[in-house]
Amino acid sequence: MSGHNKWSTIKRKKGAADAKRGKxxxxxxxxxxxxxxxxxxxxxxxxxxxxxxxxxKGANMxxxxxxxxxxxxxxxxxxxxxxxxxxxxxxxxxxxxxxxxTDNHNRxxxxxxxxxxxxxxxxxxxxxxxxxxxxxxxxxxxxxxxELENIELDLIDAGAEDIxxxxxxxxxxxxxxxxxxxxxxxxELGIEPEEAGLKRIPNDTKELDLDATRKVLKLVEALEDDxxxxxxxxxxxxxxxxxxxxx
Numbered sequence: 001m002s003g004h005n006k007w008s009t010i011k012r013k014k015g016a017a018d019a020k021r022g023k024x025x026x027x028x029x030x031x032x033x034x035x036x037x038x039x040x041x042x043x044x045x046x047x048x049x050x051x052x053x054x055x056x057k058g059a060n061m062x063x064x065x066x067x068x069x070x071x072x073x074x075x076x077x078x079x080x081x082x083x084x085x086x087x088x089x090x091x092x093x094x095x096x097x098x099x100x101x102t103d104n105h106n107r108x109x110x111x112x113x114x115x116x117x118x119x120x121x122x123x124x125x126x127x128x129x130x131x132x133x134x135x136x137x138x139x140x141x142x143x144x145x146x147e148l149e150n151i152e153l154d155l156i157d158a159g160a161e162d163i164x165x166x167x168x169x170x171x172x173x174x175x176x177x178x179x180x181x182x183x184x185x186x187x188e189l190g191i192e193p194e195e196a197g198l199k200r201i202p203n204d205t206k207e208l209d210l211d212a213t214r215k216v217l218k219l220v221e222a223l224e225d226d227x228x229x230x231x232x233x234x235x236x237x238x239x240x241x242x243x244x245x246x247x
Contacts, residue, residue: 021059027230028056029069030101034081036073047180051196058140058194079103084228086112087129090121090216092208095132095235097200102228111226119219132235133200136161137179139172139186140195146170151189158185173201202235210245213238217246 035048043050049070056066072078082105086098096116102108116123143165152163159178164171174182176198183196208216216236223232238246 023225024059025061025065026227027101028052028059028061029065030081030230032056032066032069033073033078034083034101036070037078037080041070041074051183054192055195055197057192058196084108085126086123087126088116088121088123090116090119090219090234090236092206092212092216094206094208094216095129095202096121096220096223097129097133097233098223098229099200099231099233100228101230104228108226108228111228112223115219115222115226119215119222121219132202132204133233134203135176135198136201137172137174137176137182138195138197138199138201139174139182139193141170141172141186141191141193143168143170146191151191154185154189155182158182199231200233202233205235205237207237207239207242210242213242213246 031052032049035046035052039046039048041049043053053066081101081103084100084102084105086100086109088096088098090096098112100108100112113123115121148163148165148170155163155172158181159174160172160182161175161178162171162173164173172182172186179198183193186193213236216234220232220234220236223229
């Protein structure tokens with residue numbers, strides 16, 4: 001399959017700003033806790049927890065951290081997190097979709113609104129950008145001794161839409177409805193993704209010059225640094241030339 005995965009291209013070419021281990025662990029721990037409070041501590045009967053643990057392992061989170069998060073979520077004083085989404089525009093009309101897990105709705109709203117304003121963006125109304133993003137299943141796999149031609153048909157039969165190979169990274173895209181079947185097929189094949197989840201893929205992207213791109217990425221990175229923010233998606237196109245200039 002040809003590689004047209006806009007999400008992986010945009011995310012990885014943005015650079016290593018996401019690779020702050022502590023931030024990643026915090027986001028995964030929140031996901032573990034909310035999944036346990038929703039459907040219990042048994043990953044065999046809790047698909048969301050199973051996926052969170054899978055992502056924790058992919059991020060090299062120590063086993064004791066995972067177990068501690070599950071135990072904490074079961075406690076009577078465990079933090080109750082709420083899922084919130086925010087939609088808005090960065091400068092030059094770049095669409096930005098923000099997913100949050102928070103224990104304080106007002107704090108998160110105030111922080112997100114402040115960041116948009118600080119970097120010349122505008123927070124929009126709920127649902128205003130939904131049409132600009134497709135909700136897709138994304139699996140990121142380390143390409144280590146994987147004979148892709150031997151498993152490609154199995155993955156397609158399970159629902160894979162696109163299989164993109166970029167160096168030592170394989171990215172598999174599927175429809176939201178096929179996420180579970182593709183995940184099960186990978187596990188059957190003995191392949192454990194480094195990261196798996198439902199992501200928002202821009203159905204069209206917009207290219208800006210270097211200076212304008214830097215301004216948008218400052219907004220994106222400020223949002224990602226907020227403790228309540230789990231993920232930030234945008235439709236900014238970053239070409240190879242721009243990526244090289246940003247390094």
